[in-house]
Amino acid sequence: xxxxxxxxxxxxxxxxxxxxxxxxxxxxxxxxxxxxxxxxxxxxxxxxxxxxxxxxxxxxxxxxxxxxxxxxxxxxxxxxxxxxxxxxxxxxxxxxxxxxxxxxxxxxxxxxxxxxxxxxxxxxxxxxxxxxxxxxxxxxxxxxxxxxxxxxxxxxxxxxxxxxxxxxxxxxxxxxxxxxxxxxxxxxxxxxxxxxxxxxxxxxxxxxxxxxxxxxxxxxxxxxxxxxxxxxxxxxxxxxxxxxxxxxxxxxxxxxxxxxxxxxxxxxxxxxxxxxxxxxxxxxxxxxxxxxxxxx
Amino acid sequence: xxxxxxxxxxxxxxxxxxxxxxxxxxxxxxxxxxxxxxxxxxxxxxxxxxxxxxxxxxxxxxxxxxxxxxxxxxxxxxxxxxxxxxxxxxxxxxxxxxxxxxxxxxxxxxxxxxxxxxxxxxxxxxxxxxxxxxxxxxxxxxxxxxxxxxxxxxxxxxxxxxxxxxxxxxxxxxxxxxxxxxxxxxxxxxxxxxxxxxxxxxxxxxxxxxxxxxxxxxxxxxxxxxxxxxxxxxxxxxxxxxxxxxxxxxxxxxxxxxxxxxxxxxxxxxxxxxxxxxxxxxxxxxxxxxxxxxxxxxxxxxxxxxxxxxxxxxxxxxxxxxxxxxxxxxxxxxxxxxxxxxxxxxxxxxxxxxxxxxxxxxxxxxxxxxxxxxxxxxxxxxxxxxxxxxxxxxxxxxxxxxxxxxxxxxxxxxxxxxxxxxxxxxxxxxxxxxxxxxxxxxxxxxxxxxxxxxxxxxxxxxxxxxxxxxxxxxxxxxxxxxxxxxxxxxxxxxxxxxxxxxxxxxxxxxxxxxxxxxxxxxxxxxxxxxxxxxxxxxxxxxxxxxxxxxxxxxxxxxxxxxxxxxxxxxxxxxxxxxxxxxxxxx
Numbered sequence: 001x002x003x004x005x006x007x008x009x010x011x012x013x014x015x016x017x018x019x020x021x022x023x024x025x026x027x028x029x030x031x032x033x034x035x036x037x038x039x040x041x042x043x044x045x046x047x048x049x050x051x052x053x054x055x056x057x058x059x060x061x062x063x064x065x066x067x068x069x070x071x072x073x074x075x076x077x078x079x080x081x082x083x084x085x086x087x088x089x090x091x092x093x094x095x096x097x098x099x100x101x102x103x104x105x106x107x108x109x110x111x112x113x114x115x116x117x118x119x120x121x122x123x124x125x126x127x128x129x130x131x132x133x134x135x136x137x138x139x140x141x142x143x144x145x146x147x148x149x150x151x152x153x154x155x156x157x158x159x160x161x162x163x164x165x166x167x168x169x170x171x172x173x174x175x176x177x178x179x180x181x182x183x184x185x186x187x188x189x190x191x192x193x194x195x196x197x198x199x200x201x202x203x204x205x206x207x208x209x210x211x212x213x214x215x216x217x218x219x220x221x222x223x224x225x226x227x228x229x230x231x232x233x234x235x236x237x238x239x240x241x242x243x244x245x246x247x248x249x250x251x252x253x254x255x256x257x258x259x260x261x262x263x264x265x266x267x268x269x270x271x272x273x274x275x276x277x278x279x280x281x282x283x284x285x286x287x288x289x290x291x292x293x294x295x296x
Numbered sequence: 297x298x299x300x301x302x303x304x305x306x307x308x309x310x311x312x313x314x315x316x317x318x319x320x321x322x323x324x325x326x327x328x329x330x331x332x333x334x335x336x337x338x339x340x341x342x343x344x345x346x347x348x349x350x351x352x353x354x355x356x357x358x359x360x361x362x363x364x365x366x367x368x369x370x371x372x373x374x375x376x377x378x379x380x381x382x383x384x385x386x387x388x389x390x391x392x393x394x395x396x397x398x399x400x401x402x403x404x405x406x407x408x409x410x411x412x413x414x415x416x417x418x419x420x421x422x423x424x425x426x427x428x429x430x431x432x433x434x435x436x437x438x439x440x441x442x443x444x445x446x447x448x449x450x451x452x453x454x455x456x457x458x459x460x461x462x463x464x465x466x467x468x469x470x471x472x473x474x475x476x477x478x479x480x481x482x483x484x485x486x487x488x489x490x491x492x493x494x495x496x497x498x499x500x501x502x503x504x505x506x507x508x509x510x511x512x513x514x515x516x517x518x519x520x521x522x523x524x525x526x527x528x529x530x531x532x533x534x535x536x537x538x539x540x541x542x543x544x545x546x547x548x549x550x551x552x553x554x555x556x557x558x559x560x561x562x563x564x565x566x567x568x569x570x571x572x573x574x575x576x577x578x579x580x581x582x583x584x585x586x587x588x589x590x591x592x593x594x595x596x597x598x599x600x601x602x603x604x605x606x607x608x609x610x611x612x613x614x615x616x617x618x619x620x621x622x623x624x625x626x627x628x629x630x631x632x633x634x635x636x637x638x639x640x641x642x643x644x645x646x647x648x649x650x651x652x653x654x655x656x657x658x659x660x661x662x663x664x665x666x667x668x669x670x671x672x673x674x675x676x677x678x679x680x681x682x683x684x685x686x687x688x689x690x691x692x693x694x695x696x697x698x699x700x701x702x703x704x705x706x707x708x709x710x711x712x713x714x715x716x717x718x719x720x721x722x723x724x725x726x727x728x729x730x731x732x733x734x735x736x737x738x739x740x741x742x743x744x745x746x747x748x749x750x751x752x753x754x755x756x757x758x759x760x761x762x763x764x765x766x767x768x769x770x771x772x773x774x775x776x777x778x779x780x781x782x783x784x785x786x787x788x789x790x791x792x793x794x795x796x797x798x799x800x801x802x803x804x805x806x807x808x809x810x811x812x813x814x815x816x817x818x819x820x821x822x823x824x825x826x827x828x829x830x831x832x833x834x835x836x837x838x839x840x841x842x843x844x845x846x847x848x849x850x851x852x853x854x855x856x857x858x859x860x861x862x863x864x865x866x867x868x869x870x871x872x873x874x875x876x877x878x879x880x881x882x
Contacts, residue, residue, distance in 0.1 A: 011739055040721050045558070048731075055728055056739045061720035063561050063729040064740060065554065066584055072551040076558020076566065077720075079542050080516050084562070084720060105547040272540040277515030278563035278689055278719065280540055281647070284680040287510045290535065294497040295328055296674030 001036045002059070004029035009059040015050060020120060020171035020197030020208075025054060027174045028087075028116070031181035043084045045074040047099065049091035050125050050199075051118035068098030071106045071115065078113045080277035082267065086113035087185065093123050096152045097132040103154075107161040107190055111266040114184045114191045117154060120199035121206050128202035137243045138205055155257050156236035158192045159229055164260040165191035166232065168253070170215045171198070172208050176254065183256060189263045196252070205243065213247035218255030232258035302357040304439055304485045305366060307381055308431070309350040310373025312340065319428035320351030322453060323435070324498055324669060326445035327355045331493025333671045335792070337363040337868075340608055348376055357490060360670075361635065361799075362792030365872045368485050369438070371431045373414070378402065390483055392434045392476065394427075410438060410480045417471045422464035433469030434476035438483040443469055445489070495674040501665030504636040504672070505595055506531035508643025509567050510539055511680045516559035516566040518544040518552040522574040523607045524666035525597045529569075553578035553585075553594070560590045561729050563689055563719040565647050569595025569659070572614045573604065579621045582656055584731040586626025589707065589715070589756065591650035591657075591685075593643070598662040600866045609866030610663035612788055612839035616847070618658050619817045627713075627759040629767050630658040630817040634791025636672045638814070639665060644680050645768060652685035652766055653759045654714055660816065662839070664789040664868040686716045693724040705736040709751050713758030760818055767815035770823050774798040780809035782878055783831030785824065785857075787813040787845055789868065790837050796871035801878060808878070813845065821852035828855050835881050837861045837874060 007029040015021045032042065039060065046055040048067035055064035061084075065073040074088040095103055095117045106115065122140065123129040129142035133154070137146040158166045165187040169177040177195065184191035196215075198208050218224055218235070225231060235257055241250035267273055288296075306323075310316050317338050324334045337352040352367070354360050367384040370377065372393040382391065382404055391403045394414040403409035412434045418426040429450070436443055447466045454462040499507070506528050509517065517532040519525065529545060536543040542559075546552040552568040559566035568578065575582075575596045585592045596618050600611040618630050629649050633639040639661065646657040688694060693704045697716035706727040708715040715736075718725040732740030735748050743749060773795055777783055784794050791812050798808035811827045813820060828834055828849070836857045838845045841864045846857045861877045863869050 009739070011741060014741060039726060040723060043562070043720050053741065055730070056741050059726050061726055063558065063588070064731055064738075065557070066580055066731050069550065069554040069581060072546070072554035073558035073561070075544075075551075076516065076518070076555035076560070077562045078558075079544065079555070080559040080564040080566070081562040081720065101547050102551055105551070270542055272537050273542055274540070276563065276721070277540075277542060277559065278565070280515045281513030281565045281682055281684065283513070284511050284644075284677060284682055285513050285539060286677065287507060287539070288677060289538075290507060290510065291497060291675050291677070294499050294503065295325070296495050296497040 002033065002039050004033045007032060007059055009057055011056040013057045014053060016201045018200040019050070020199070021051060021054060021118060023171035023174050023177065024118060024195055024197055025057065027177040028181055031178045031185060035182055035185060037085055041083060041085055043077050043081070043086050045070045045077065045086065045088045047090045047094035049094045049118070051089050051091045051094070054089065068094050069102065070094070071099060071102040074113055075106065075111055078111050079266070079270065079273065082273050083276055085185065088113060088115045090115065090117050092117060092119040092121060092133045093131040096154055100132070100152070104157065104161055107158050107163045107192065109266045110162070110164055110189045110263055112188055112190070114193065117192070117194045118197045119194050120197045120203055122199045122203040124199050124202055135205065135241070135243045151239060153236055153239040154192070154194045156233055156239065159232045159236055159258050163192055163258065164189035164263040166258045167192065167256045168194045168196070170196045170211050170254050172211060173215070173254070176217065180256065187259065189260070189265045211252065214250055214252045215254050216251055218253045218257065226256050226259045229258055304355040304368055304487055305352070305364060306369040306371065306435060307350055307352045307367045307384065308371040308373065309348065309377030309381055312347045312349045314349070314373050315428055316349045316351050316373065319432060320353055321669065322446070322449045323432050324353055325449050328496050328498045328671045329448065330445045331490030332357060332487065333360050333496070334498065335360045335363055335668070335670045337668050348380065350377065350381070355487065361795040362868070362871060364796065365870050369435055371435060372397065373427065373431065382407065388484055390438055390480060392431055408480055408483070410434065410476050412472055412475045412479070414472070417475065418468055421468035421471060426465055426468040429465045429468045430472035433472030436469070437473030437476040438480045440486040440488070442489065443473055496671040497674050498669050498671055499636050500667060500669045501633070501636055501639045501661055502527040503531055504639035505569070505643045505659060505661070507675060508640040509593070509647070510535060510541070511677060512644040512647035513565050513682055514541055514567055514647070515564035516542045516556065517568070518546050518555040519568050519570060520546050520549045520552055520574060522571045524599055524663040525569045525571055525574065525595060527666065528595060549574040549577035550581065553581035556592050557581055557585050557588070557590050560585070560592045563687065567593040567595065569597060571597055571599050572601050572617060575618070575621070583622030583624060583626060585656040586622065586628060586756070587731050587733070588729045589654040590729065591654050593646045593650050593657050593659065595659045595661065597666050598660070600864070606866045608663065610839065610868050611864060611866065612662060612790065613841070613844070613864065614660065615787065615816060615840070615844040618660050626756055627653060627655045627763060628658065628817065629653065629763050629815065630660050631768065632660045632788040632814060632816050633665060634789055634812050635665070636670045640675050642768065642814070648681070648683045649763070649766055651687060652683055652714070653763055654685065654717060655759060660788065662789055686714050688716060688718040688722055691722060693718045693722055699736065703737065706738045707734060707736045707752060707755070709736060709755045712762050713755045714762065764818045767818065769814065770820050771812040771814050773810040773812070774802070775807040775809050777809040777827055777830040780807045780831050782806070782833045782835060782882060783809040783811060783827055784835050784837060784874070785811050785813070785827065785849070786837045787816050790839060793869040793871045793874055794837060797874035797878065800871055800875050806878065806882065819848050819852040824849055825853040825855055828853065833858060833881055835859045835861060835878060837869060839863050839869065
């Protein structure tokens with residue numbers, strides 16, 4: 001069972017000093033260590049973006065896929081290797097923009113795996129263009145007049161689409177993030193964790209300070225019931241706010257919005273997934289019954 | 297001139313929704329069960345008028361490789377069928393029709409009118425729905441073929457229904473037979489069952505591909521429906537629990553290809569398939585399979601493009617596209633089955649090649665392969681082998697796959713370009729499969745130095761040399777090239793019409809050598825050059841406008857191509873068309 005230290009590869013992280021990815025890196029390594037997941041039973045998949053550069057920094061069994069396509073690669077692993085726990089990391093442009101279709105369909109499939117979204121509300125690796133989660137009217141090199149459209153509400157979309165675990169976290173609160181990760185990874189079903197992860201280089205609006213002034217923990221809400229899908233949806237509306245809202249005008253809830261502890265996962269619907277699927281190719285399959293059905 | 301009595305060509309036409317294909321396939325099944333050979337061609341919908349479906353069946357005592365143009369019997373389930381197809385009939389050919397649809401005088405005098413009250417007989421037998429069965433009985437009647445085989449097919453078809461349904465259908469067929477024989481007892485084609493004929497299966501190309509994948513030990517099939525590939529998805533899904541395959545109908549082809557890469561990364565034999573349009577969406581992940589050295593199999597079943605094109609028709613226009621698809625350069629193999637025997641064999645071999653080379657392998661077919669059924673020697677499973685190449689599925693990473701620091705080198709530079717692939721789950725198999733250029737460990741940020749890029753790029757491309765050794769060689773038919781009057785060069789499903797054309801020409805004393813380029817990439821330049829250098833004249837036949845195979849010959853062999861024949865109207869070549877072009881060339 002690897003320790004957090006052993007989960008680090010020989011490659012030194014190249015994220016900008018102060019990048020929110022550092023907090024996410026630490027929280028996830030510690031969560032994996034504390035969950036005592038054996039190295040041989042863990043697979044990780046990344047999309048493309050600053051988050052994806054993290055693929056080099058983890059010492060795991062991993063796959064660094066295409067921009068926007070981490071979820072289907074991870075799905076291919078999860079639906080053929082029941083012996084592996086699958087964790088997918090994506091960015092906001094990666095997971096909600098170009099890969100948005102896969103996001104919706106992965107949620108509704110309820111595949112038993114964990115999807116982590118590095119949400120910095122900007123395109124970092126391509127130098128600061130607006131992302132699907134950029135706040136409305138934010139000015140960027142690709143939107144000099146300000147972003148016209150409303151941001152994607154990933155928590156709301158996931159909740160509305162029937163997700164069985166939806167959380168949002170803040171990379172500036174590592175202990176809280178780590179606990180959310182642990183809950184997400186142990187959840188049986190598709191778990192969505194959207195993590196606000198400020199980009200210190202390109203996003204001058206949604207900074208660490210901006211978030212610190214606004215975030216609060218959902219578990220501190222009186223009488224909040226995370227099994228109430230409608231309440232979770234209402235709470236997700238906090239995604240939408242004025243660009244220049246004052247701290248007390250736009251509070252950002254972080255924590256577990258929704259959880260359905262017992263659910264029918266995609267894997268539950270696949271009785272044939274009773275072994276690693278590569279085992280079917282150990283020798284030619286006897287399909288003589290099928291050939292006979294065609295007249296042979 | 298009427299055909300020799302060993303062969304029957306019949307066309308059944310009627311409105312869409314009349315169950316024409318189902319009736320035709322039942323007829324084909326009856327003949328194959330009786331030891332005869334068949335090839336069928338389903339056309340839907342016609343371009344002449346929407347809603348006209350027709351099914352062409354060729355039956356013979358000898359193996360048949362394709363459809364042919366003339367028809368001996370036309371079964372008209374409506375008036376339109378007579379108008380559209382009577383000119384295809386040979387002199388003395390029979391028209392089976394319902395006199396309630398049109399009078400016998402409408403049948404041209406050179407033809408034999410066989411009126412059978414299809415609707416009345418069907419109604420008397422228990423329901424109008426059995427009209428097709430009456431017509432099949434009529435056909436079997438005039439060719440003198442016993443109804444027992446059709447009866448068996450009907451019993452199988454309706455096994456799950458009330459017993460009287462099958463019995464009613466048998467009675468309808470018998471009544472149709474009796475009526476037709478009374479009107480036409482002396483038709484010039486007579487067929488009889490062949491006792492002790494070798495085992496034949498009746499399969500279309502997609503079923504053949506599906507069975508090849510199953511035999512090869514496929515564990516994951518993902519696809520998005522697109523004609524003509526959709527029925528592979530149906531076939532795999534129908535067998536998923538029986539054989540333990542995870543089959544996923546995905547949100548799009550992008551997801552399908554990426555899922556297949558993920559499954560293959562986990563060591564599972566995995567495949568997707570689509571038409572060229574769906575493959576367009578797969579292309580980026582197809583390249584990723586090349587970059588990450590992931591063993592995947594992709595079916596590309598061509599229909600006429602560009603864009604939505606002609607969804608239900610055929611073409612051979614994706615050859616260059618498939619060979620060049622995706623940005624950058626990486627090794628790949630493209631196999632082009634010519635018939636349903638090839639389709640089975642090349643599919644299971646594709647999985648071996650993908651594993652041995654750790655790179656994507658394409659099965660390039662088309663609608664003519666996918667949609668049409670051909671009687672085919674029953675697949676011999678004892679010939680199927682599994683070679684997973686340098687794969688470690690369990691235990692520990694072997695020493696030779698480790699670097700000086702004891703860590704696993706997923707992309708270790710080797711002489712043949714192939715590295716040991718230790719699956720996730722193997723002890724010490726921490727690795728990074730990567731779509732980025734990468735170093736031997738798989739680290740993307742370490743892939744940028746020029747010398748690393750060169751080493752990895754050359755390592756991957758060295759696999760093309762290995763591919764040349766491993767990939768199936770060209771296939772030759774007909775006369776030996778050094779004894780031929782002409783050589784025909786082609787790829788894919790043109791094989792069928794070309795072989796038929798050669799047979800027709802041989803009967804006229806023309807010696808034809810045939811060369812099928814089976815592995816179209818890497819291109820077998822030496823063999824093609826040798827063939828072109830041996831035959832006195834050459835005709836290259838391909839179903840596209842621009843001459844894609846011709847271009848490859850020029851590029852790879854530095855040889856001109858004397859004569860070509862193209863077709864790009866959505867229809868497959870007919871042997872007669874090839875024969876006519878050969879005669880022009882000679």
